[in-house]
Amino acid sequence: MAENASPSLPENQPSAGSTPLLQGKYSPAARRKRRRNLVIMFGVLVLIVVGLPLWRYFGSYESTDDAQIDVHLYPVSARISGYVIRVNVNDNQWVEKGDVLVEIDPTDYQVALAQAQANLANAEATARSLNITVPITSVNTTSQLQFTASGIEDARAAIDAAQKQLAAAHQQVEAAEANDVKAQDDLVRYKLLVDKREVSQQIYDQALATAKSSTANVAAAKANESAAQQFVQQTQSRLAQANANHEYAKTAPQQVSSTKDRAQAAIADVEQKRALLQQAQLNLQYTKIIAPVAGEVNKTVVVGLNVQPGQQMLTVVPLEEVWITANFKETQMKHMRPGQRAEISVDLSGRTYKGQVDSVAGATGPLFSVLPPENATGNYVKIVQRIPVKVVLDPGENRDRQLRPGMSVESKVYLR
Secondary structure, three states: OOOOOOOOOOOOOOOOOOOOOHHOOOOOOOOOOHHHHHHHHHHHHHHHHHHHHHHHHHHOOOEEEEEEEEEEEEEEEOOOEEEEEEOOOOOOOOEEOOOOOEEOOOHHHHHHHHHHHHHHHHHHHHHHHHHHHHHHHHHHHHHHHHHHHHEEEEEEEHHHHHHHHHHHHHHHHHHHHHHHHHHHHHHHHHHHHHHOOOOOOHHHHHHHHEEEEEEEHHHHHHHHHHHHHHHHHHHHHHHOOOHHHHHHHHHHHHHHHHHHHHHHHHHHHHHHHHHHHHHHHHHOOOOOOOOOEEEEEEEEOOOOEOOOOOEEEEEEHHHHHEEEEEEHHHHHHOOOOOOEEEEEEEEEOOOOOEEEEEEEEEOOOHHHOOOOOOOOOOOOOOOOOOOEEEEEOOOOOOOOOOOOOEEEEEEEEEEE
């Protein structure tokens, strides 16, 4: 029975009756190939599952280590000249806005202020007096014009009256002369008669007295006539004076205008003196140098220094107003926009600060240099340029004021 039994076959050895298809499907080579394909498929799947998020993550931001911390430095300089009598701060001391940093000797400027106040008071008094003079001059000139016009009329009337008096005096002279001629003739006749004793001596004496009286009357009449002539001349002179006064009174508008101009000049002088007073007050204020912003101080001034206007004495560094200037390559700028989230890594402390993109510079960095490059030389080699990007910190990130201008940092901007 053992002889009739067929010999046993190996487990993996196909039987003599197996087909070639079954032999290839379950062969070791086929199984190895199938396992290799499964490993490849699994590896591809792992790459897809792991690599896609990594690709999306690394493609979601742009970073650069060409970045530094910037800030606006506030130079503090003198606005007046003077002797420094006090320095109230030390190097690297924190100051608040409005703190008095340096004091300059105020004595000279106090004297100048007192002088400016006195000059202003004097100018204001002069202006007030001239302003009062303007209406007075206007009224006086108007009254003077009317008065001189009436004076002309009075002078003319006086001339007429004097001429009439002269005419009357002349008539009196003629009458006195006629009476004197008659009296002299009578005296001659009575003289002859008294010599002949035809009339008494008394009658002759009366004739002699009458003749002497008539002669005196002629002299008096001529004196009156002469006085009347002088009076006529005086009234004519008064008329000429009245005409002159009237012509002068006609210049009243010019006088009023001149007075107004002087008043305006006095007002302008007051404004000038007031401006000088304000300047003196400002100069006195400038003797105290105050901090324009809050920050740390870097000073170069010492007590005893004579400073001049514009001479820098201190520099205030506002550490609370720092920002980051990140110089990204132009190939990194395609999707970068203001408002995107940013992270800043600092080598000093290893800390990461949060911020956002504030703005992008209007030109590449080299164009802002003193000697910008000139590419039109015939030997042009393309170089990837960098564009400054301003990144501002979120509120409260630099509360400890550890970030210092000039420090190198690494900036990362998330594009999505």
